[in-house]
Amino acid sequence: MNVADVLIVGAGPTGLALGIDLARRGVEALVAERGDGLFPGSRGKGIQPRTQEVFDDLGVLDAVRAAGGPYPARMFWKDGERLEEQQLFEEIPADEGTPYTEPLMVPQWRTQQVLHARLAELGGRVAFGQEVTGLAQDDEGVTVRFADGTARRARYVVAADGGRSVVRRALGVGMTGETVDPAPFLVADVRVRGLERDNWHTFAADDGTGLMLCPLPGTEDFQLAARVADGEQTDLSLDGLRGLVDRYTHLAAEDVTELHWASDFRPRAALADRFRVGRVLLAGDAAHVHSPAGGQGLNTSVQDAYNLGWKLGAVLRDGAPEALLGTYEEERRANAAAMLDLSTGVHRGEVRRGRATVQLGLGYRESSLSADARTAPAGLRAGDRAPDGTVAGVRLFDAFRGPHWTLLGASAPGVRSLPAAPDSYGRGVFLVRPDGYVGWAGDTAAGLDAYLARVGRR
Template sequence: MATVVIVGAGPTGLTLACGLARQGVAVRVIDRAGEFPTGSRGKTLNPRSLEVLADLGLGERLAAAGRTHLPFRKYFDGAFVNETEPFAGARPTVTTPYPASLWLPQTRVERLLRERLAENGVRVERGTELVDLRQDGAGVEARLADGGRITAEYLVACDGGRSTVRKLLGIPFVGEGDPEPVMVCGDVEVEGLDPAAWHQWFGPRGAFMLCPFTGTRRWQLQSSPESGADGRPVAPSLESFQRLAALHTGRADLRLRNATWLSTWRVNVRMAERYREGRVFLAGDCAHVHPTAGGLGMNTGIQDAWNLAWKLGYVLRGLAGPALLDTYQEERLPIAAWTLDVTSAGMAAVTEGSVTPGVGVEAGRVGDLTGLAMTYRWSSLAADRLGGPVRAGDRAPDSRCPGPDGAPARLFDRFAGDHFTLLGLGPGARPALGGLPLPGHVRPVPLDDPDGAVRRAYGITGDALVLVRPDNHLALTARPDDGGAVLGYLGGLGS
């Protein structure tokens, strides 16, 4: 019996599986595809996703696979207009080690996650299709197309916008979408174009864009569709891509070859009415789909998984009661609603700006798309007793601090793993920190903080106790002598 079965092996399902497997939770990941995807699809990890994946041990591998700075080279009606770089001034800081997005195709993210998962003894079961499920108070049974069955205590659907699981559960997918595609996409090789920039042609006839990928000859193509004689969009093909290139760039020397991924994209703005049905949860595109502006699709799914992984693991390990799982929807559904709003506004801004020379896809950055400002302040898991600029529910900032051996380290090094971290900020917190009967999944970290660097990062003027969740969000802030608040919070999780 698997403890958790995950349906879908995209970034969401793989992140969830890694987060569970490192806690020792028995997990199976199934995917109906016989082969792993080869198309680029999503192409950016935002700073918050980079923090998440670094916690899972993938920071250096991701940095080697992608690029941080990518200029946007913009043209209008075929003529060069300007070149900008949205993250040109972004540099790591004490509180933010990943200040800019990382550009790399989704397939590389998935491959690295599969490798990390295999290091935890779990491999994706390809060609394994769920066709039905049954559940009761004791568990879930997944029924497969080949007649096989998998039983588990919980099931998580990460099977995309057309989710079989969501449909079987009858959960409404509320929203709207265009019947016809507004974009054709593909992976191609390009001859005659500088791979140092993302080339973006806009004009009265629509948009045509070619984005290069580091360490490969592949480019991702995105374009307004070609119209056929009947006025309807033409299906994507290499021949159509070549005609679109000539139409939008005005260049006869630009040659496209070897199209390996062909797809279309429709405007679809939808969200699941609920994220849970008994012992089954929804995550990623299965729970929400939205416009591509801002590149939040893959990132929002990864962060859904990050939120759910520690909660499922804690309940299954007996470290928290089942009610903890109710906070997954409580925290993540409002984030999805915000994402749908901001990406819809971003798409509208790009569409409106596309008729103005010099405007590119950066027009879609109408809100904070880094994920660093993401907060759960409204959550029942947020207990703030101090106030201040950084509050319970917020992402915990990084900072310099001593390591366990006294050598220089960072807070993120101390947070990494599946434990709670109790920071004792200032010498006044040491007595309470040393006298608390903390369970094994809570690590005390006394920080005298003589220069006040950590307290400044957390917006705290005096000494304090700060409890940080396994997903690196603040759970509790309290006075340095209020150890009872810490024990009360932990007890309230229902272990």
């Protein structure tokens, strides 16, 4: 039986992003997907600024931008009349350190197409039609069994197989959470005539139910999202969706001309009790399930992959101690818990979309990997996101791009180095992790070698 370095279960944004990160590190990884193709719907359509930075590093931002566009203003309707237009997001000015501040809208199926193409470009691949039924692990690796009777062996397995994760259940890992909203919701990709595409159209009933039609950039489709009365049966057929449009809007039922994809759900927030069991790690919706409000789920999931990719690469290729993988759960579970609270707050109208939701302020100051040796640290701290900037004519995001560490303000063998850090960083020497966070900071380079040895760079 061939043994891969990593088997990733699930070809959603999480699994594909992780596959890309591992492929560029020379890690042999296979993505196994139960479906016969990529996910066909628009569900996770918001790409937050921090995720845009991740996509920049992974080499897909230009393609993602070309596939999407800005969020339109929301237009509220009542009895066939326009009531008011509202901007969905608080405006955040861009600056040198934060070049991306506006969320992008990209249908999830397009995001996944872009990620899949990048994975193939790097030599990675997805095995479709591979449904996992169980697994067993030992000291050397994990054996994963599939519905077709075959099995594969890997040194590590990453479960990126969604909120109903088969792998998580096979491990016996529970999820703790709550119902965010008791009412049934549904979402669908439809063609609609007679509605302009410059606004996200909102039709709210007095009883709290309602329907929204959002134009999906780069397509002729709208995403239909509806909240129906508690106890009402959802009908995901074309006729069922036509009935909702007829009930809530000024459009006629026959103005819904095509249905491409539909799903129903009850908004829930839940967090896996563990993100790691031995050689199996949980990521994305397999580890945390969000309300779709605020666009945190897909973005938190991609950043799980971004955090885990460099750590698996360090252990498998750079000789880092396996204990480094323990910091994945330490860092990402706390982060996911905070994002779950945020998503629930947005859903309930307690948090405004803006600075809180773009994820630029997230970091790992409390992580055991964050070491700040300065006597009087000010400004940027170990664990913080490393901002963009320019040093000696070099843009930092260009310098950071790739699977390496970057040292600002000193030099070290085997580490890409720049002679200084921008003034915005404050005084000191800064070591930037491969995922764009400051790992170590010091007044001088004293103590740097010990840190590098810890993470497999010595």
